[in-house]
Amino acid sequence: MKILKNVPISLCLTLIVGSAMFSPRPAHALLAQCAWFESAGSPWLYSDVSYSSLDATTGVELQILTQLTQPISDSALDYWVVSPSGGSAGHQLEASVGPTYSFSAYGAIGYMSGGTFYSSIATDCSGNFQFNAPTNLSVNISPATVNVGDPVTITWSSQDADSCLFDGAPIATGGTHNFLAALSDSRSxxxxxxxxxxxxxxxATLTVN
Incomplete structure (x- = not known):
């Protein structure tokens, strides 16, 4: 399945941003995800942070913030988790065709002191997504005007297409076809x-004289 627009995604990166004040054992599989899936024919976006085997030492907490933004901003989530058994936090959004969506997720292990969160391990992701019909369709006929028996080349291309039809017949999403012109080939x-x-x-139109 294709998705449109050049949509770079910065995938999960684990960053060491330690504080000398605190060094808990890290959570295993601390993971931020920013991605999409399809459900009932509609695209959905999600951003979340998951973790497992969190050190249950007193004071250790996990901060999770995720955000999905469309033309109207969706609410950010902020979780403080102390369960050592693992889990995840985040949210998902049903997308529409056309708008550009931005999303991000951030998670960190650390502790609170004096209203400040001190982290020792962090993970984050961010990206943009846009769902559109195929773009940059092109049909080129060269030469566009010929005499009967002259060679003709038709070249076509598309971007982010799953399938194509050429004059109603299935064809590759891009390619070239060469033939000798006949009067019956004079058409669009x-x-x-x-x-x-x-x-x-x-x-595109071919004219055969």
């Missing part, structure tokens, strides 16, 4: 490509 050629989020089309 239509490329239609689709993915889970919609379809787009492009066309």
């Amino acid at each position: 050629y239509v490329l239609q490509c689709s993915n889970n989020w919609g379809s787009s089309s492009a066309s």
Whole structure:
């Protein structure tokens, strides 16, 4: 399945930001995730932080903040977790085709002192996602005007398409076709490509004399 736009994602990075004041044993599998999934034909975004085997030493806490932002900002979440058995915190959002969504997640192990959170291990992720129909469809016929029997080249291309039709027949999402022109080839050629989020089309005309 394809997703549109150049959408860079900064995946989970574990950062050592220790404080000399405190050095708990780290949680195992402290992981931040910023990703998407499909459900019932709709795209969903989620950002969360999960952990396991947290050191249960008195004072050790896990701070988790996640945020999903669309044209209207969604609420950020802030959790303080002391359960040593593991768990996760975060949220998900059903996305629409078109808007750009930004999301992030941050988790850290540490403790509170004087209203300040001191962390020893942190993990975070962030990224942007946009779900769109295929883009940059192109059909090029060269030369566009020919005589009967002349060679013709049709080149087509698309971006982020799962499948394409050329004049109603299934075809690769990009390619080249060469042939010798006949009078019956004098017409418009239509490329239609689709993915889970919609379809787009492009066309070009060949004139045969």
